[in-house]
Amino acid sequence: MAIRLDLDHLDPLHDAVLTWYDAERRDLPWRSPGTSPWQVLVSEVMLQQTPVARVLEPYARWIERWPTPAALAAEPAGEAVRAWGRLGYPRRALRLHACAVALTEVYDGVLPEDVDELRALPGIGEYTAAAVAVFAYGRRHAVLDTNVRRVLSRLVDGEPYPPSTLTVAERRRARALLPDAPARSARWSIGLMEIGALVCRAQTPRCDACPVRTWCRWEGAGRPAYDGPPRRGQSYAGTDRQCRGRLLAVLRSSAAAVPGAVLRGAWDDDTQRERALDSLLDDGLVVITADGKYALPA
DNA sequence: CAGTCGTGGCT
DNA sequence: TAGCCAAGACT
Structure with missing residues (x-):
């Protein structure tokens, strides 16, 4: 004891x-x-x-x-x-x-x-x-x-x-x-x-x-084990979070603004990619430049 | 208040 | 191997 x-x-x-x-x-x-x-x-x-x-x-x-x-x-x-x-x-x-x-x-x-x-x-x-x-x-x-x-x-x-x-x-x-x-x-x-x-x-x-x-x-x-309700697991593969990560990685690695076509190559699912991009724009992590490209915020 | 938000190493 | 989890914040 x-x-x-x-x-x-x-x-x-x-x-x-x-x-x-x-x-x-x-x-x-x-x-x-x-x-x-x-x-x-x-x-x-x-x-x-x-x-x-x-x-x-x-x-x-x-x-x-x-x-x-x-x-x-x-x-x-x-x-x-x-x-x-x-x-x-x-x-x-x-x-x-x-x-x-x-x-x-x-x-x-x-x-x-x-x-x-x-x-x-x-x-x-x-x-x-x-x-x-x-x-x-x-x-x-x-x-x-x-x-x-x-x-x-x-x-x-x-x-x-x-x-x-x-x-x-x-x-x-x-x-x-x-x-x-x-x-x-x-x-x-x-x-x-x-x-x-x-x-x-x-x-x-x-x-x-x-x-x-x-x-x-x-x-x-005696170190009793956890026996409560299942603790929320974090999945990642295929999620919007992973998609956001991919898109942002492209922008991080580029000194110049990136055209939409390049981002399209970073994630196949159009619907999910658009949703993720919208959320990145909402968050202010990505901005659209005057010529319609994508970049990190100024 | 429960869901969302990255990434990678460890068991 | 596939979870599990890591000095949380914000909505």
Whole structure:
């Protein structure tokens, strides 16, 4: 049986996470000492639904080219989409550009520290606002990403996976577990994320290497399997998303505007291609030029 | 609130 | 092999 979690005496739990983090943390570029809040934001947006390994190279090129919000805001949004490469979900690039414009115009290029102000910026939701406030500014605030949610669900609830949507109970609990000192709470949050990424993994947990194993209800209960309703799977082949990806890849690789005939060669199904192209135009990821060709936005 | 939105690696 | 999933946001 796991040791019951005592909310009045969390120090040992905190210590276990912080000690483990100091020893096992990955040395990622956005964690190095001189990282600016803007660079933290760039990394967080790129990491939304995209694994660390695929972010490393685009991130390095991005911050070298656009070290400040003003630098990015000075260029066309299409350049952001092009530099986004194959990270996926390219609307993130568009939003990050819009965010850079807003930061430049409204905040004089300085990221706000307040989560509500951050939350109001394009592409910054609840998680990313918290991540910037905590990781860039050391504020005391709960950070609930998919890793932390899974770790706490297993540790405290004994459930293999968190609820499908973030609940108020999860927010309240995450807040209650936070160390009192802001600097300590920030490291606690990063530590939980890192445990989720390296140890308490979704499919292949490494409980033998877990620093909080002695408190874990899930491990203590023999790691019961998930038995709820089927979790929504993401199909991809043949979907509009794949079609959009193909079309955008053509535009990314071309410096000049592209005639419709070329796009036609990128996807066979006329109906689906037109639908996907319309949605790309709606999103502002693609524009039609004066001579009727297609291009990334100016 | 549930659906939509890319891409690729791992088991 | 075919799912499963990865530091979510937005509508």
